Amino acid sequence: MIWFILGAFSVKFSEKSFFEIFRVTQARPGVTQARPRSS
Secondary structure, eight states, X not given: OXXXXXXXXXXXXXXXXXXXXXXXXXXXXXXXXXXXXXX
């Protein structure tokens, strides 16, 4: 349920928020390369 709330919250804010959380949760070099501009 927490993941659902987090997802909905991120979507409400913006796609970037969701992507940021996904990137942090995954912590994969591939994602970082795909998004080098991670402010």
